[in-house]
Amino acid sequence: MEMNREEFLNKLTGGLAATCVACLAAACSQDEPVTPGGGNGPIVPLSGLTVNLATEIRNVNEFIAKSGVIVIRTATGNTTASFLAFSSSCPHAGATVEYNSSTSSFFCAAHGSSFSSNGSLVQGPATKGLTKLSVDITGTTLTVRS
Numbered sequence: 350m351e352m353n354r355e356e357f358l359n360k361l362t363g364g365l366a367a368t369c370v371a372c373l374a375a376a377c378s379q380d381e382p383v384t385p386g387g388g389n390g391p392i393v394p395l396s397g398l399t400v401n402l403a404t405e406i407r408n409v410n411e412f413i414a415k416s417g418v419i420v421i422r423t424a425t426g427n428t429t430a431s432f433l434a435f436s437s438s439c440p441h442a443g444a445t446v447e448y449n450s451s452t453s454s455f456f457c458a459a460h461g462s463s464f465s466s467n468g469s470l471v472q473g474p475a476t477k478g479l480t481k482l483s484v485d486i487t488g489t490t491l492t493v494r495s
Contacts, residue, residue: 397492397493397494398415398416398418398420398492398493399490399491399492399493400413400420400490400491400492400493401489401490402427402486402489402490402491403489406420406421406422406432407422408422409422409423409424409425410422410423410450410453411450412448412450414437414447414448417436417437417438418434418435418436418437418482418493419434419435419436419437419446419448419455420432420433420434420484420491420493421433421434421448421450421466423466427486427489427491428486429483429484429485429486432484432486432491433466433467433468433481434481434482434483434484434493435455435468435479435480435481435482436479436480436482438480439457439459439460439462439475439479440462440475440476440477440478440479440480441457441459441460441462441473441474441475441476442459442460444457444458444459444460445457446462446464446479453465453466454466454471455468455479457475460474460475461473461474462474462475464478464479468480468481482494482495483495
């Protein structure tokens with residue numbers, strides 16, 4: 350029995366669609382982060398990031414996001430208690446989360462996970478909150494450490 354072009358394309362695209370759905374389901378079911386670019390090791394937040402508090406994040410709820418870290422000012426004064434720092438890597442699959450200062454929350458657009466202002470999980474598919482990092486302050490220099 351001969352197959353016409355339409356039958357051939359339907360069979361070909363149906364098989365490809367099933368394969369794509371299976372791959373996506375497997376990728377979204379991972380609980381451990383993966384490195385961007387196809388690696389499979391966990392993302393390690395960069396420590397040593399410095400912020401000049403004389404010129405950056407000077408007001409409450411201002412933030413800076415760079416080098417895989419998000420630092421948020423939560424109170425006035427240049428003390429460690431006035432800042433929160435988190436890895437910007439989603440614990441679900443390693444995509445970059447974004448901080449929304451108007452809602453004081455984090456969101457991962459890759460798969461829809463959301464996190465509260467203290468980094469705790471609000472909605473999955475992630476199964477845990479963001480990785481909290483420590484900060485040190487010397488004068489007007491804030492340094493993030495793991």
